[in-house]
Amino acid sequence: MSDNISYTTEEIAKLLKISKLTVYDLIKKGELPSYRVGKQMRVDAIDLEAYKQRTKGIKIAARPIVVDPLVPFNPSASTNGLRPIVITGQDISLDVLANHIEKTISGVRPLRSFVGSLDSLISMYRGESDIVSTHLLDGDTGEYNLPYIRKLLVGSSYLVVNLLLRWAGFYVQQGNPHQIRGWNDLKRQGIRLANREKGSGARVLLDEQLRLHGIQPNQIQGYASEESNHLGVAGKVSSGEADVGVGIEKAASIVSNVEFIPLIQERYDLVMMRKPANRIWIEHVIQILKSDAFQNELRAIPGYDLSLTGQVLYET
Known part of the structure; x- marks a missing residue:
């Protein structure tokens, strides 16, 4: 050998x-x-x-x-x-x-x-x-x-x-064509989500916000679709396979055709x-x-x- x-x-x-x-x-x-x-x-x-x-x-x-x-x-x-x-x-x-x-x-x-x-x-x-x-x-x-x-x-x-400390929030396509601004917008019919894997900080953030806003995961199209990192989520949004994803600001600056909407400053x-x-x-x-x-x-x-x-x- x-x-x-x-x-x-x-x-x-x-x-x-x-x-x-x-x-x-x-x-x-x-x-x-x-x-x-x-x-x-x-x-x-x-x-x-x-x-x-x-x-x-x-x-x-x-x-x-x-x-x-x-x-x-x-x-x-x-x-x-x-x-x-x-x-x-x-x-x-x-x-x-x-x-x-x-x-x-x-x-x-x-x-x-x-x-x-x-x-x-x-x-x-x-x-x-x-x-x-x-x-x-x-x-x-x-x-x-x-x-x-x-x-x-x-x-x-x-x-x-x-x-x-860093900002977490939504990835949306450039120009935010679906006008997604906050957690309650995830209730809207037809909004497609690119999700993170269970156990990730972004997934916990999403699940906690869904719970606090009374949104059932099965109401959201694409909730079961999982990516293993922030770039994967941002990439799904960039390509048009999803309308929104949750992640950190940096990935949005790396992936083209993606805009970042800050929602919460998280402590890392x-x-x-x-x-x-x-x-x-x-x-x-x-x-x-x-x-x-x-x-x-x-x-x-x-x-x-x-x-x-x-x-x-x-x-x-």
Whole structure:
């Protein structure tokens, strides 16, 4: 088997017939050595084969592990001498954060997992992620994130830090031909929706607003049609396959023939588990969030409000 062959996490999941989250768990535990190329995590074929042989009870010599003094040595959590930090979410700001972590914190390797807010919190509860991003609206209180975090991470020790504020709202075609302005317009006959997948922040926002406005999902044409990201929703609107979709402002600036109608400013927060082994890198992450270098890079991206960035909003 050639040492030059490598696989993505999706390919590993298919080859082993397991979920992608299980792949991340194997990587986090150090059972599958990995590295990052751009936005992708990759596993070399030789390491995949070694893992398969070990599961069959065949002893394979492990690759050498270099211990960094920044990270308390834990063989089950080491990958090629680096402690992997799985960061969940889809916003580009998380890629910027991952780059800063890689450049400024020694002994760790940031890995990206592109999953929605609810799935991110569940993965943290299962011990499968380290930095979780979330933007979940509780319609009854108007509060973002904390009601969900408290319920899902009950009994855990964690802290919640703001990453940024951003606008969420409607994508409509240029010129807004259907004159869609607010949530009640979704009741109108013939309005076609491009929806997000269950568990995403945009889907939770929509479902909470439908509940508060007394709109039944089965009243809306296209409610069952799901896209996995904001660009997918905006693309459906742009092509005329849908009249409206819910998402963030940035996607509308990327996709042609799409106009954005702001409806709510959402708080996009990070959650990190407070464990002795995490203490040092968490301190460094907060320093990065507050740094001029990180914030200046985000300021170059339209649509972000950094007035709360780096503030600890809640901790247990």
